[in-house]
Amino acid sequence: MSRPPPCKFILHLDARNRAYCLSVLTDYVIASLSSQGVYSDSSAPENSCSPSSDDAEPKELVLSEFRASMSKSKDSSSSGGFHQEYIASLRYRNDLPPPDMPPKFLDIPHEGLDRFLTPGFASNLARREEPNIDVDAEGGMPIDLVGIPGLHLGDESAIMAPENPEPIDQADLALLMTPEQLKNPAPKNTNVSFLRRTQYISAGLRAPDGPKVAPIRTKRGMDKTKSQDDPTYIKKYLQKGFDIAYPHSKHVGEDTASKIKGHTPTKLEHDAWAHPVHPDNPKLKPVGFYPLLPDLEGFPDPGGFVQFKFDKAPVQDVSGKRDKRMDVAILLPSAPEERVCQEHNTKAALYKTNPNLYPDPGPIPWDYDLYLPEKKDAAKNVSASLRITNPDRDNEALYTHDGADNTKFHRFDRVRTYATSAQTLGNDQKQKDIALTLFDPEEVKDGKRDGLDSRQRAAYYYPILGKTRLKPERARTIAQAGLAPTRPKTKEDQVDQIQVVVRDPDEAEVYKRSLHRAAIDPKFAESMPPPPENPENDAEPAKQEEDEGEHDADRQASPEDAHDDAGNDSDE
Structure with a gap:
């Protein structure tokens, strides 16, 4: 103004x-x-x-x-009067200019206030002043469900959101961001004045308005960090632990390609090895020491094991204890029903389309049939046949049943089918999850030390390739929800009985297991036995059987070949 x-x-x-x-x-x-x-x-x-x-x-x-x-x-008037001053308050007008867009005034007759207070005035005004909003009779929310096709027959797909919506356009992904994602991230690489300058917060930082901070002390710290990433430094650091544990095998000469000298251990490291302390409870005292070693002779054909867990105990003993038949139980995988396969294929296709939006469904969730020995006391004989340290493991007296052609076998009966609840596979990281077993030769009973005298006292670990959690079969769960018939369908080629005969692995199987040992044992790789004479001829029948098995799995997964009669059992 x-x-x-x-x-x-x-x-x-x-x-x-x-x-x-x-x-x-x-x-x-x-x-x-x-x-x-x-x-x-x-x-x-x-x-x-x-x-x-x-x-x-x-x-x-x-x-x-x-x-x-x-x-x-x-x-x-100083003698008897008083002084008075005049204060004038000035006020200046500052009238606002008229608005550029004056408000719209409706031409409403105003004969009197009584007509404005009548109930019909607002209704007449709404009919006279039509809004420019197109709204249907139901206000955009249909309440008449008679015209929706298939709704009263149980098909609610017309009123439900699509199960597999189309991928969202890249330009619209920003609209789906959460309030946490919209917040400004915390500033990085900011100079903090109240912290002590160390290598971790000062290396690689720049001053607010200055050159890069690179003092001599920081440069030495960076050189030290760089040396710790060197492969030679890592080998020396690992060798230091072995030198403390096994001082008699410590290398004292010059470093070579096969032998390397570890770093010099400190007194604190020697004391920590001689007097170990529990990290959480210092009052605990160790009762035994076991070196951690891989079981070089315990590799199966896949190179690892799979861990199975049940939501509930499959079977329980009369006394409520664990049934010993679970130690020798058999889980036979089978293809799931067609609906599960279709859902998995749809999720896999969505993951390939947009991996950032849709999660990886993983492998197909297989079904597993649980088989247990027919009799509870048969678990002892089956375990004796499977124990590699038992010299009488080939004795036919251990078998519990006789076949039609005078053959001996262990009989396993099907208990029920379990579905996969959750599963994780770690093929890329085989040593991420391991199983441990403590072995002490002195604790082995007499008569069971065949082949175990050469093994040392150690904690042997076994790689776990995958973890699977099992739940009861889907058919019963769906039937309880009222979405399927109460009698589940029986697969045509479902196995109800398995006859097991135990034998030692052949040359091809031994060579396949030796490949897994050679991957972690360099000395064994140098003296590894040659492959079998005709590995290709042996592999072709196996491949043919595998192809036939895949064909059978695809065939049994089809709903056309499944029987509706749940009591139609078959013996194999």
Whole structure:
């Protein structure tokens, strides 16, 4: 707002030089201030805002003359009067300009207020002033479900969101961000003044308005960090632990390609090895020490094991204890039903389309049939046949059943089918999960030390390639929900009985297991036995059987070949 022009003060005096009105003249406003004037005595006029009837016309003085007159009046009345100053409050107008877009006013007749208060006034006004919003009769929310096809037959797909929606366009992904993602991230690489300068917060940082911080101490720390990433440094660091544990095999000469000398251990490291302390509970004392070693002779054909867990105990003993038949149980995988395969294929296709939005479904969730020995006391004989340390493991007296052709076998009966609840595979990281078993030759009973005398006392570990959690079969769960018939369908080639005969591995199987040992045992790889004479001829029948098995799995997964009769059992 521009500065207003200078004001002009006019003081009105009566014949006795008493001021009774002060006028302020400006271009914007004229303000008047009433006053009672200055009196030499304590009496006041009856009407201080107008001159006395016996006085002449008032005089007009400028402000300077008024001040001079007031000073004289003050001096003259100093003996018994009082001083009074005039305070004028100036107010300037600042009217807002009219709006560029004035509001819309409806031309409403206003004969009286009674008609505005009637209930029909708002309805008539709404009918007369039609809104420009297109809304159907149901307000965008259909409540008549009769015309929706298949709704009353159990098909709610027309009113439900699609199970597999189309991938969202890349331009619209920003609209799906959460409030946490929209927040500004915390600033990184900021100089903190109250922290002590160390290698971790000062290396690679720049000053706010200066060159890169690279003091001599930081450079030495960076060189030390770089040396710790060197392969030679890592080998020496690992060898230091073996030198502390086995000082008699410590290498004292120069470093070679096959032998390397570890770093010099400190006294604290020697004390920590001699007197170990539990990290969480220092009161615990160790009762035994076992070196951690791989079981080089315990590799199966796949090179690892699979861990299975049940949601509930499959079978329980009469006394509530664990059934020993679970130690020798058999899990036979089978293809799941067609619906599960279709869901998995759909999820896999969506994952390939947009991996950032859709999770990886993983492998197909197989079904597993659980088989247990027919009799509870047969678990002891089956375990004796499978134990590699048992010299009488080939004795036919251990078998519990006789076949039609005078063959001996262990009989396993099907208990029930389990579905995969969750599974994880770690083929890329075989040593991520391991199983441990503690072995002490002195604790082995007499008569069972065949082949175990050469093994040392150690904690042997076995790689776990995958973990699977099993739940009861889907058919029963779905039937309980009322979404399927109460009698589950029986697969045509479902196996209800397995006859097991135990034998030692042949040359091809031994060579296949030796490949897994050679991957972690360099000395064994140098002296590894040659492959079998005709591995290709042996592999072709195996491949043919595998192809036939895949064909059978695909065939049994089809719903056309499945039987509706659950009691149609077959023996194999």
